[in-house]
Amino acid sequence: MKRHLLCTFLLAIISNLGLLLAQTVTPSWAVLPSNTSPNSITADPAGNIYVANNNSTVTKIASDGTVTAGWAVLPGSSIRRGVVTDASGNVYTTNYGDGTVSKITAGGEVTEAWATLGAGPTSITIDGSGNVYTVNIGNSTVSKVTPDGVVTSVWATLAAHTLPWSIIADGAGNLYTSNTASNTISKITPAGVVTQTWATVASGTYISSNTFDASGNLYTINSLDGTISKITPEGVVTQPWSSVGSEAGPSFMIKDKEGNFYTANGNNTVSKITPAGVVIPAWATLPAGAGPQALVFDPSGNLYTLNTGNNTVSKILPPIHPDGNGILYVDSSAASGGDGSSWATAVPDLSDALHYAWTYAAAWETTGLQIYVAKGTYLPQYSASDNTLAVGDRNDAL
Amino acid sequence: MVKNVHLLGGFPSGGGTRNWAANPTVLSGDIGASDDSSDNAYHVVISAGDPGEGSLDGFTITGGNATGTGTISVNGRTAERIAGGGVYLLSSAPRLTHLKILGNAAQSGGGIYINGSNPVIINTLIAGNAAGTGGGVRLFNCVYAPSLLNVTITGNTAQTGGGIANGSSALNVFNSILFANTATTGKEISNSASQGNSYQFCLIESSNGWNNSWGFNFGSCVVTSDTPFVNAAGGNYQLASATGAINSAYDSFYSDFEPDITSAEDLAGNPRVYNLSSGGRIDMGAYEFQEGGALPVKTSPLSGILDNEGQVILSWHTYSELNNKGFQVQYGTDGAHFENGLFVPSKAANGNSSTLLDYTVNAGMLTGDKYYRIKQMDLNGDTTYSNIIHIAGSGTGFRLHAYPNPAHEFITMHLTGAVSPKAQVLIVDLSGRVVRRQQIIGAAATMDLKIGLSGLPAGVYILKYADGLHDSSVKFIKK
Numbered sequence: 001m002k003r004h005l006l007c008t009f010l011l012a013i014i015s016n017l018g019l020l021l022a023q024t025v026t027p028s029w030a031v032l033p034s035n036t037s038p039n040s041i042t043a044d045p046a047g048n049i050y051v052a053n054n055n056s057t058v059t060k061i062a063s064d065g066t067v068t069a070g071w072a073v074l075p076g077s078s079i080r081r082g083v084v085t086d087a088s089g090n091v092y093t094t095n096y097g098d099g100t101v102s103k104i105t106a107g108g109e110v111t112e113a114w115a116t117l118g119a120g121p122t123s124i125t126i127d128g129s130g131n132v133y134t135v136n137i138g139n140s141t142v143s144k145v146t147p148d149g150v151v152t153s154v155w156a157t158l159a160a161h162t163l164p165w166s167i168i169a170d171g172a173g174n175l176y177t178s179n180t181a182s183n184t185i186s187k188i189t190p191a192g193v194v195t196q197t198w199a200t201v202a203s204g205t206y207i208s209s210n211t212f213d214a215s216g217n218l219y220t221i222n223s224l225d226g227t228i229s230k231i232t233p234e235g236v237v238t239q240p241w242s243s244v245g246s247e248a249g250p251s252f253m254i255k256d257k258e259g260n261f262y263t264a265n266g267n268n269t270v271s272k273i274t275p276a277g278v279v280i281p282a283w284a285t286l287p288a289g290a291g292p293q294a295l296v297f298d299p300s301g302n303l304y305t306l307n308t309g310n311n312t313v314s315k316i317l318p319p320i321h322p323d324g325n326g327i328l329y330v331d332s333s334a335a336s337g338g339d340g341s342s343w344a345t346a347v348p349d350l351s352d353a354l355h356y357a358w359t360y361a362a363a364w365e366t367t368g369l370q371i372y373v374a375k376g377t378y379l380p381q382y383s384a385s386d387n388t389l390a391v392g393d394r395n396d397a398l
Numbered sequence: 399m400v401k402n403v404h405l406l407g408g409f410p411s412g413g414g415t416r417n418w419a420a421n422p423t424v425l426s427g428d429i430g431a432s433d434d435s436s437d438n439a440y441h442v443v444i445s446a447g448d449p450g451e452g453s454l455d456g457f458t459i460t461g462g463n464a465t466g467t468g469t470i471s472v473n474g475r476t477a478e479r480i481a482g483g484g485v486y487l488l489s490s491a492p493r494l495t496h497l498k499i500l501g502n503a504a505q506s507g508g509g510i511y512i513n514g515s516n517p518v519i520i521n522t523l524i525a526g527n528a529a530g531t532g533g534g535v536r537l538f539n540c541v542y543a544p545s546l547l548n549v550t551i552t553g554n555t556a557q558t559g560g561g562i563a564n565g566s567s568a569l570n571v572f573n574s575i576l577f578a579n580t581a582t583t584g585k586e587i588s589n590s591a592s593q594g595n596s597y598q599f600c601l602i603e604s605s606n607g608w609n610n611s612w613g614f615n616f617g618s619c620v621v622t623s624d625t626p627f628v629n630a631a632g633g634n635y636q637l638a639s640a641t642g643a644i645n646s647a648y649d650s651f652y653s654d655f656e657p658d659i660t661s662a663e664d665l666a667g668n669p670r671v672y673n674l675s676s677g678g679r680i681d682m683g684a685y686e687f688q689e690g691g692a693l694p695v696k697t698s699p700l701s702g703i704l705d706n707e708g709q710v711i712l713s714w715h716t717y718s719e720l721n722n723k724g725f726q727v728q729y730g731t732d733g734a735h736f737e738n739g740l741f742v743p744s745k746a747a748n749g750n751s752s753t754l755l756d757y758t759v760n761a762g763m764l765t766g767d768k769y770y771r772i773k774q775m776d777l778n779g780d781t782t783y784s785n786i787i788h789i790a791g792s793g794t795g796f797r798l799h800a801y802p803n804p805a806h807e808f809i810t811m812h813l814t815g816a817v818s819p820k821a822q823v824l825i826v827d828l829s830g831r832v833v834r835r836q837q838i839i840g841a842a843a844t845m846d847l848k849i850g851l852s853g854l855p856a857g858v859y860i861l862k863y864a865d866g867l868h869d870s871s872v873k874f875i876k877k
Contacts, residue, residue, distance in 0.1 A: 290455050333411040343413030352427070357400040364402035368451055374409040375421035384444050385474050392429050394437065394463075395470050395479075397486075398399070398442040 332376025482511030508535030533565030559588030821865035
């Protein structure tokens, strides 16, 4: 029994590293119109994907891959660099040209100038209370918009000429900007107090999505040298913490619910970086010319790459996932490394399947999930309290 | 457990027809040294908080050992390491069916601990668990009543409440068996709830009649010291013939929770009600007594219809076969005397099968009233007869037919005879899940209704028609 557990544990580590498995990639899962110049991507709680385009449109891609090219058409022609959704499925997009934020309801109703900021925003984020923040590269300010639309156009002021390009919020409501000209990260408290040089990282730094780990450390991708920086909540920097290499040309980094990071790379690959910093360079490979520029996860753990080189969105399935009917297959006699989408590729361990189900539990609210289990004996291997792998721990449960 | 996740055990290795009896799917707490419970998981299964539509169906749960100290936080709720060795329900009411909860231990609730929850537990065996309080089941602070339906609780041990220990909880126990549990106090049941807990159509062991300390006998309980089991010492909790548990529970309690009683199956994978079509009644406990169950071939009741062309179509299926030669179809005009019709050889290789096999045969043109039965014949010469069915010769009555069978993309329901203007048509799978539903308004005396089947997995389905006057069903195969 002990030996069996050890084997299972090692296999779990190996499969977590992804060494055994090629990822299931659908390169042209969605084909976008050629003239829209897509710029950024987001997903709503129902699994719809939205792409903000530089021709002032928003493209919607339903979870089944159906593309609605001009789902929202906004007046004017401007760079729409940022797009986010809130918990209700409203879509917000920044308009660099006239300094506004547009709001589009899940039903497609557009409020073009939902918020007027007075300066060109490049990036947008939402905190846990539903407040919308933009960082405005033109005048190095941060604007705040409350959920009911009250605008504070200069909520925080950053140092001039630092080119603050991106903004994110942490769980406590602090805001962070990555400043391209100074290779620094600024921190702004919920009260609006600015620490201009909270952390100094490396060239080309970019905080592209919420990349905080469970301990509150922040990770940034530095696109010019391909390194990843780690910054503790106190602002202590480890540089480099890890590196995907400058030759890969990473431009964007995202974190999954297991704490792994993924970078979209100019060499048409996606790299995976484990929570320990181990890099799997070409974790997924996209067609030549794809040019992945941004990444987003949907609630079921599918990863999407926005490919501005060939105007497509690629879909990468998680290592474990159900079939098209929402059935996940578990069979103790199956070979290790199966993705669970059929009996032939069943997941051998029920606890791994349940861990997947728990991780993406929000996705089953609407669709449900069925797990079919073949005969055999299955042991709990994950902690009942936080679902971390803890083989042989008496606190494990199914 | 995870919210809105259905866990279904009992599939064969590599996939195939589900049968939880033939394909034991074991959730084991024996995570450390084998057969040493001291290092086992405290709880094998925990469900905490709103489970949504979540369910657990077709598993054996064993080896939990909740004899620890302190607590563990699960989904923001506090679970105690002294409770719920097999299953711990904490403000959570998932649907639990076709489970064997065996050989778990705890200080409180060896098999299952239910705290502040109102789950429904159906067709489940809770045996050989041990605890200080509530060897089989421990309830605590359940304001809304958990329901135990066709549950067999036996061979559990405790200081207090060998079978069930009810602490301040409402509880409904229907069609269930509590027998041969042991405890210092409250051998079968210990109860501290003053109201809101009741037993109906249950078999409970005692030589002294109903004990008011158990709770309320809402009627039709059997209190006896005669064992209802075939061989409890050997772990066989099927019902022995001629015991008080047979045909003495209440179908409606069952159908309240699982409406499609015709296709429901017991813990052995047999029809939940034996001979339902011939007036059979549901038994008490997790297992349904099968007439002729000692014979190695287990068959469903025979059913038959008259099709559109006046041909008699007979169908039945076998749950398992051992040395089965085949089936002799027999017919007669009075229901007492029969002559041989066609012979249907076993579909199983060498007459042995552990999976469900379907038999559908055309018994020829009907001329006048006929009675049919099938004689199952073993290779060694043993025989057993099915139920007898009657096919009416007159052509004016209500008749339901579905074609083609087997069906591919669609099936057509053909109705003749008087129908009421509002009807409902369901297609259900063998697990009782409704997969298609259609309303009919303004039905004609003869009508055809085409129902699409695309997207449904291949298998056996039942088309059910109900209009208030008629309630009829026909089985078909989707290829």
